[in-house]
Amino acid sequence: MEPLPEYVLVGDGPSSLVFLHGLGGDHTNWQPQLAEFSPEYRCLAWTLPGYGGSPAMASLTWPKLSDMLLRVLDHAGIARATVIGLSMGGYLAQQFAVDHKGRVDKLVLAATSAQFGRGNASFKEKYLAARLTPLDDGTTPADLASDVVQALLSVDASPEAIANATASMSGISAAAYRQAIECLVTWDFDQHLDQIEAPTLCIAGEHDRTAPVAALKALASGIPNATVAVIPNCQHLMNLDRPAEFNALLGTFLTPH
16 A cells, blocks of 8 residues: 655644645645634645645556545545645545535635646647746756746735745656646546535636636536635736735635625
């Protein structure tokens, strides 16, 4: 059996929240949310297998990642949780919500979609070439981090947000980044959305070019019990870009009036 990935668990409330980061992230990206919600909830955030201090998996597929997440929840003693996934983490959150329905109370899908590149094969080819060619030439994620982060945060994002996102991407090995990219482009879940039973909140950033508002609306339209919220003047890494607004939406969704 493959070793468990690294995760943090904070708080001791009666209900649990599970946070899943994106392609260039790690568990530290969720610091604004862990600080906000740990007084009332048990909050778990993991680092993707192969990233940072997490042992790599022999191969990354969405079902395998879903099963690994289940093992992490079992290890942490979490029977049910609200699962919050950002970008690539949103892909995994969808997979987990279908594979392990009984473990999901609610679902939050942020800056994500039902299909990588909306199923566009040429986009997939161009994306792979753009991301993998620098790695082939010896460039590391740390070399790329500053430019990538700049494109994923608003120009007025806080220095803390910039530093956090840059540090998390800089900590990824080239091999782990390549493995994650090759998994990322296989995402195609459009035909399974109607199997998601948990109440779902889809959150879009108004200015997000990676997962635009239209992608989140399309995602929500395929899920039986889903709503959409848009954070104004917000880019892709929304939980760092606009943490107060993101936390407010999440808090309202967790405790609706």
